[in-house]
Amino acid sequence: AQSVAQPEDQVNVAEGNPLTVKCTYSVSGNPYLFWYVQYPNRGLQFLLKYITGDNLVKGSYGFEAEFNKSQTSFHLKKPSALVSDSALYFCAVKDTGRRALTFGSGTRLQVQP
């Protein structure tokens, strides 16, 4: 079975400060990891993914994520937060033997001006 944990329901950060949204995963094979963002009353938008290769993955809107195999983590990061980054963020995983993505419960990011 595959699973994803996002331990924080909400993350608060001041504009201009760095942000981190945490994600840990469990899969039986090699993981494929994804981050999605959801703005109010919208569908999910793809931010970035890790398939193989460099452990630091860069994505849309200045976001990046670091894959750590030993800690089974895939934390989302941004060096300088913007108020417009405020949204709901989902981590997702699938392993090589499955078609379906399994999503975490989501983390609400609130960036204060």
Next chain:
Amino acid sequence: NAGVTQTPKFQVLKTGQSMTLQCAQDMNHEYMSWYRQDPGMGLRLIHYSVGAGITDQGEVPNGYNVSRSTTEDFPLRLLSAAPSQTSVYFCASSYARVGYGYTFGSGTRLTVV
């Protein structure tokens, strides 16, 4: 514009009524899936399809049916609506090859009274 189209955007049903949520994609994606989003629970997989004529159950399939007669369309049928099916429903599609992420529709907000 290429993408995933869901209709309707909003729907109110009475308990016991049936209805079909429509999903269509024009990207020639092999893989299509339905998720429901509930507060604090992330996205949970209802049903998915790896190609025309092939469907399978996800983690919360009870009360829902699907079929995939064409590559483009993947309708979700609620057989006898219950208040527990009040949720936001998302359709997503992807290429079947490993490593591709999903493209999501904008969602259908369903209320069962």
